Amino acid sequence: MKDGQKADILLREVRLALGEQRFHFDCSIGEGLITAITGRSGSGKSTLLNLVAGFEAPQQGRIVIGGQDVTELHPSERPVSLVFQDNNLFTHLDLFTNIALGISPSLRLAKEDRRNVSAALERVGLGGFETRKPGTLSGGERQRAAFARALVRRRPVLLLDEPFAALDPALRSTMADLLLELHRDDGTTILMVTHDLEEVRRLADEVLFVEEGRISFAGKRDDFLAQETSGAISEFLRRS
Numbered sequence: 001m002k003d004g005q006k007a008d009i010l011l012r013e014v015r016l017a018l019g020e021q022r023f024h025f026d027c028s029i030g031e032g033l034i035t036a037i038t039g040r041s042g043s044g045k046s047t048l049l050n051l052v053a054g055f056e057a058p059q060q061g062r063i064v065i066g067g068q069d070v071t072e073l074h075p076s077e078r079p080v081s082l083v084f085q086d087n088n089l090f091t092h093l094d095l096f097t098n099i100a101l102g103i104s105p106s107l108r109l110a111k112e113d114r115r116n117v118s119a120a121l122e123r124v125g126l127g128g129f130e131t132r133k134p135g136t137l138s139g140g141e142r143q144r145a146a147f148a149r150a151l152v153r154r155r156p157v158l159l160l161d162e163p164f165a166a167l168d169p170a171l172r173s174t175m176a177d178l179l180l181e182l183h184r185d186d187g188t189t190i191l192m193v194t195h196d197l198e199e200v201r202r203l204a205d206e207v208l209f210v211e212e213g214r215i216s217f218a219g220k221r222d223d224f225l226a227q228e229t230s231g232a233i234s235e236f237l238r239r240s
């Protein structure tokens with residue numbers, strides 16, 4: 001992305017070491033776009049996402065979201081919501097409660113909040129599932145519920161870490177459609193870790209390719225897919 005273009009998420013000279021691994025991220029992530037973070041296993045994709053989410057703290061550099069420096073903010077104070085591969089639903093709580101926790105951790109809910117929970121379930125195709133427990137749902141339904149919980153938070157940035165990795169290919173494709181639909185409706189900035197090239201093709205506007213703790217490509221999806229001559233990226237494209 002060019003200088004001066006409005007960027008929703010900025011990582012400015014962010015440096016971090018975890019064990020032997022060193023990371024250096026300097027990038028801007030466009031507002032209202034779907035950006036895929038991709039690369040080989042162990043390259044640092046989740047670490048990049050975790051820095052934005054606030055689960056990892058940089059040793060140097062700044063992280064700015066929507067013009068606000070969030071580097072020192074706790075994850076819960078950042079303008080982001082998250083969906084992970086294992087969806088993190090509480091198994092002993094019904095779906096209504098699981099999703100309501102996205103609005104209020106103490107479950108102090110106004111009438112409107114209650115309506116919003118049911119509306120979010122409706123939007124992801126789980127209308128009427130309020131009293132079901134996660135254990136009674138299929139994998140795809142659980143992941144839909146995790147999306148509903150992210151939706152009720154109404155944060156401008158949605159962070160996804162391999163959200164469909166545990167699903168079978170048909171379900172992956174359905175969930176990808178759902179994500180595109182939600183994105184079209186809300187225009188949320190989406191940052192998504194995936195090692196699945198098909199997901200990059202279908203979902204991403206922009207791509208960040210991570211290699212040994214650094215971003216070696218940042219740009220448009222089609223430009224990324226055309227990188228047939230560059231070593232690590234072309235190998236990644238061939239293998240995927």
Ligand SMILES: Nc1ncnc2c1ncn2[C@@H]1O[C@H](COP(=O)(O)OP(=O)(O)OP(=O)(O)O)[C@@H](O)[C@H]1O
Nearest residue numbers: 018019020021040041042043044045046047048195
């Ligand atoms: N807390 C930690 N302590 C030591 N090393 C770590 C820690 N967290 C991550 N690493 C290492 O940093 C590297 C990058 O990890 P990360 O999880 O970001 O990679 P990834 O690209 O998301 O991988 P995958 O696709 O396999 O999930 C890995 O080699 C990992 O072992």
